[in-house]
Amino acid sequence: MLRVCRWLVVLLTVGLVIDTGVVSAQDEEQSVFGTLTYTDPETNDRVPVEGGLITVEGVGSAPSEADGSFRIGLPEPGEYVVSIDPEGLPEGVFLDDPDRAVLTVNVQEGGNQIVLFRLTVLDEADRGSTSGGITGRRVAQLTAEGLKQGLYLAMAAIGLSMIFGTTGLTNFAHAELVTFGMLGTYFFNFYGLAGVIGFLAPLPPPFGDGMNLVFAAVFGMLAGGTLGWAINRFIFRGARRSGVSLLAQMLMTIGLSILLRYIFLYVFRGGPRTFGQFTAQRAVKIGPIELTPKDMIAMSLAIIILILVGVFLQLTRTGKAMRAVSDNRELAESTGINVERVISTVWVSGAALAALGGTFFGLTQIRWDFGFRNLLLLFAAVVLGGLGTAYGALLGALIVGLAINLSTIVIDAELKNMVALLVMVVILLVRPQGILGRPERIG
């Protein structure tokens, strides 16, 4: 059984390797490019920045043109460190996130890599991430950001909580399923179905040569579901059958998590990436809130999907069976529910949801270790809501998303993820079963 899944891993790796090979056969000049603009808070117009100095380490530097654009040619593909000189910006214009003055980009052979330096206009009083003070506008904006993060997080957390509910397993590899969705979508976005089935390469998109992000997201979700199915079928079903204890299974998920993460790194390399479409969108103002259209669409989609999940759990036979197994496995089994099938469904749907959540997160940035960096938030959400409850995970994720974003009013943004730990410790002290959990679960 394990031999099969090792083969899967090898096949996966080889498949990806072959495909990137196809692309790198072209031989073109590569570059990094971008546009420096900011929104004038009074007129709401985009204003280009001329003369902002962009430097590529080891290559050279160039100022931005009159329309704010810059382009720096690169001798060969690889990882480059691109930086902007914050001193050279016009009076009152600052980097949106001062930590992102230096970026690492991965440039493919013949690729033109976009580099984003987001600029904002701040009053002297607003400078720095914590000294902004509590303004109604800031609270509204942070609430929107928190809601966004909470919704995406919920998509990942529901699967984690349901897997725990049905099998008792705390799946530490769940964060890797989020990354897998993100990377899978990226892969389909750039290489299309030909990435998996080689002979499709000469066909037009969406079969060969990359597909639109919307289709890629669907395929990324399918790939995520397939991985979830395979993990359950080839690794954990056998472990359950031969009576491997839950603690040992938990260690197995840790091993799996590390293995998957470093396969991602091996195949996709380090350095952040972005999808092929919808990268540089302008934020739209709605009242006091600024959000990009892609985030608005993704958030609406997330809400619709989460409602559908609720309807599915509440009304369909499979959904009811899932909740029944979560509640009491033995009782469910004795009423004739096929528990193994329910578990398999939970893995597939949980992983697919996590993958889609990963794609949504990926609209901002794609990283090989994204999931692991957010593991803390994922677990905080699930523990807060109550391990094993789907609705608890949803509620917990929204609270965690809001809490960490709103916390930046009082603490440094760099430390905001620590708030999740605090939330978790407090809930364990006050109500260890979580908001929607029941006391007997905590043993």
Next chain:
Amino acid sequence: MDWGFIFERTMSAMIGPEAMVFALAAIGLNVHFGYAGLLNFGQVGFLAAGAYGLGMTVYWLDLNFWLGIPFGILYALVLALILGIPTLRLRADYLAIVTIAASESIRLFVRWRGNSDITGASQGINEFARPFYDLNPFVNGQFYSLGPFKYLGRDVWVLMVGWTIVMLSLLVVWQIMRSPWGRALRAIREDEDAARALGKNAYVYKVQALMIGGVIGALAGMLQVIQKSSVQPDTFNPVITFTIWAILILGGPGRVWSPVVGSMIYWSLIVFIENVLRGLPSGARDTLENTVRLSDINISQLRFMLVGLGLLLLARFRPQGIFGSREEMALDDR
């Protein structure tokens, strides 16, 4: 391929500084998991407590280097209390979740730029271990070799002190685990309800075990940063914790010697594989690079894939490791 060189590297790694640090950290984890059954997924947090105990004493408090040792131990004890009190009354996986979250939060906190006067933020703390090397009877920059073992003078000194601490820790663990306290601890691991029925306060025993193992972990962290002469926040990432776990499960939890043996096997294996791959004739290297993109950078990533795969397979097929007994260590959760 230079087999003599590879053999020398492998043997030196077997008792080298990394093997020593990870053996000590795994001894601490063995107290947690092997004897008390606690799922500590944040051992690296204790390493960081010890490391920053030393570093911050010199850098921030501007005190004597040697005073850093009690400070490091103190931080580890406090950390154990903070982690243990909310979670140890609950089921085992809550400790796992909280410890992995806490160890990552510690890393985020010490590398926060607001802490640059205290922890050196992402720059870390350098040049603090001079008093340790002032006592070195060997010449710091000179190579010493004995058979296949070859180290710099400074490392010889670190290794002598380090392995002495490892041996003392083994002795302490061996003694306390044969004491009535150790028997009660194992009874709690085996059947908490039965132990409680006999009047043992399981919660207190578990907190104490967490503190003891944490202090041993802090000593490992101190040795690590003394050897590197530098405290870097990003060296304390969760993968270290799980490397320690892989080492412990490899040796076999609940046995006195197994962390040391596990660490020796792990490090000699890793160094052997990496050196063989690096030493391959250039034709073979090119083939590997063209087919599976195995470049110089990738070779060091293979180690982590091996840790992951090893942990997955060991936990599935041989949770008692090399030396443990299946009956005693069935990795059971009541």
